[in-house]
């Protein structure tokens with residue numbers, strides 16, 4: 152069965168009459184033969200597809216109209232620029248013969264489009280946005296300047312060594328018999344007992360189980376017809392059907408064999424043993440003012456020995472201008488060169504960070520470390 156035909160419409164370009172039926176070849180208002188017109192369907196956007204349920208307002212040709220309607224496009228008279236039905240052998244407007252005209256409705260539109268493209272105005276070039284560079288540079292320079300200023304060194308001489316102090320300590324170890332246990336016995340250990348214990352678990356395949364598993368698949372549910380409309384170029388449209396499958400998701404259950412595991416304990420022998428070990432038990436401390444640092448006498452018992460030694464050499468520096476005092480730690484060889492009451496220079500960043508003892512020109516004499 153041939154596809155159904157649908158009525159098209161056109162607007163008169165001369166007198167602005169709109170909605171003239173496609174089977175009318177001259178304007179009912181001003182009498183002009185239709186020429187360079189574009190056909191359209193009422194209530195329909197070109198290119199849209201319609202569903203079966205959405206055809207109520209489509210204006211089909213009656214059987215009678217269809218009998219007379221041609222499916223071929225109009226031909227375009229090159230003398231008077233009017234469109235003539237395929238059935239006419241001479242122009243309805245000027246009677247020129249069809250043989251002397253070559254273009255049809257579609258070629259006429261192609262030529263129109265080409266002419267429009269040629270006459271299209273060149274797009275004006277957008278002026279480039281100018282970025283305001285100067286304020287950005289100024290701000291960057293200001294930030295760099297502040298950083299440099301705060302990082303610059305400042306040397307001041309309003310300082311005095313207020314006090315020198317020291318602390319020294321020796322940590323003491325004692326030999327003790329320890330009770331321990333482990334999977335192995337270290338050198339020097341004496342075994343006092345042993346027992347079996349869980350060392351770790353192995354994953355062991357126990358059995359298989361049948362498990363229902365849900366699966367899904369896409370299946371065709373039904374077919375749906377949609378329609379598009381083709382401009383025949385003669386005042387009519389052809390309705391073209393398209394059959395498309397509509398899918399649905401179908402669920403089904405399958406039985407799968409899945410392994411079931413259990414945790415199997417693995418036993419090993421664990422040993423109890425006693426072993427002599429050196430254990431940190433106490434420290435011997437000494438502290439004092441001045442520079443005569445001595446190590447404390449740890450007073451070792453027969454089962455004791457010395458372990459690590461630690462020392463701190465401290466200086467209290469007075470800011471004679473502000474009257475404040477700050478403690479620092481020093482390396483021993485630096486600490487030994489200072490004397491109580493000595494005037495010293497300290498160099499810091501302008502921000503106050505990273506102080507060190509220097510000469511009056513800022514040349515470093517020694518590092519100052521945080522007191523604790």
Ligand SMILES: [Zn+2]
Pocket residue numbers: 163164165166167168178179180181182183
């Ligand atoms: Zn008109």
Ligand SMILES: [Zn+2]
Pocket residue numbers: 228229230231232233242243244245246247
């Ligand atoms: Zn003509």
